[in-house]
Every structure is written in C-alpha cells, then in structure tokens.
Amino acid sequence: QVRLQESGPGLVEASQTLSLTCNVSGGSIRRGDYHWSWIRQPPGQGLEWIGYTHYSGSGNYNPSLRSRATVSLDTSKSQFSLQLTSVTAADSAVYYCASLVVIDGSFGWFDPWGQGTLVTVS
C-alpha cells in the first residue's frame, strides 16, 4: 500500500520560493496508474489542486498557478517535489501530496494522501 509523507520548511519569506518534498513508500514511484500531485488548503478553507507529474515526464498544472508552480520527480529517491515561486501570504496553507489515480486511461480521484504540512508565508 502506497504511503506518502511531506517534508519541508514550515516558514517561507514572502517573494521567496516554497519547496516541499513528498516521500513515496510501499510502492513504486514508477507505477503507471499514479500521477503524483500536490493539493493545498488555506487555514479554514477548501481544497485547491496545484499540479501533478508522472514518471513518463508528463504533467499538468492548475492554470491559476501554472506560472509559479513546478512539480518534479526524483525516481532514485522515490520522491517528488513542489516548487512555488514568488510566494505571498495568500500561499499560506496546508500542502498535501496525493496520488491522482488513472483508471482505464482516464484521470480519476486522489488516493492516498499524505498527512499534510503547514507552510506559512511571512
């Protein structure tokens, strides 16, 4: 069973780059039916999908964040990462890594999720 665990700094200065890593265990990061994703949740608010990457090199981003977000994969470490540039207070949120499931060639739901990590932009 795949398990995900986020890590990274909990505090980032405004205008700097937010960098987070998600460790994948219990399964291969090269599995074709998982696209490795990031989702965020500002305190007390709803969920926003950020983007995903796949070991094949494909990826996609929320248009609202495309210019600032990069999701990348390190297969040697079984990790994937998020970089979000030029952050502001509006980027303060709990950031979750999650697997976007692909079924019969179609993208699906997010499962499993990491526990989440709070990032505050000061």
Added chain:
Amino acid sequence: EIVLTQSPGTLSLSPGERATVSCRASPTLINRNFLAWYQQKPGQAPRLLIYGASNRATGIPDRFSGSGSGTDFTLTISRLEPEDFAVYYCQQYSSSVVYTFGQGTKLEIK
C-alpha cells in the same frame, strides 16, 4: 472550470440520523459520473469515500453511499455514527484541465 457547489454549508444532526449532502456541478460533467467524495476530520488529510459517483472506496462502511449523474450528486450516510461528524468534500475529475473541489459541508453534532 467546473464549479462544484455543495449544500448545505453546515448540517446539524444527531447520531443515528440520516445525513444527505448535495453537490451540484456547473457546467454539467461531460463524463457524467466522474465525481468523488472525501471526508476530512480536524487536523487530518481528506480520505476518499466514494469514486465514480457511487462506488465505495476500500474499507468504507456501507452506511456511506453516493448517487447522481451529470449535474446533481448526493452523498448519503444512512445512520450517523459519532466518528462520521466531519467535513465532506466533492471533487470532479471530468475535466482534466483543472480538478476542482466543492467548498465543503460541515456535519456537526446537534
């Protein structure tokens, strides 16, 4: 972008009662049943409950059920257990341009 609107925003019920949460998609989902439901408890990540509008995820009790197609979807909890009080989100995956979530429904103890 597909907007998902959940209702009600807050639902106050007692254990043993039936809960019904609605999710409306605009525009209609082209892939009519590409909708999932999640449960989120305080301080925890969302947990997948339902996919394909009506399929329970692994390990989800059968008191949880989903229905609907196209525009209107419903999550029903037949008999509330104390551990069911949480926030519930719907999510569409019909559009791969951007995956969107509803704003959430808080199910609280009356």
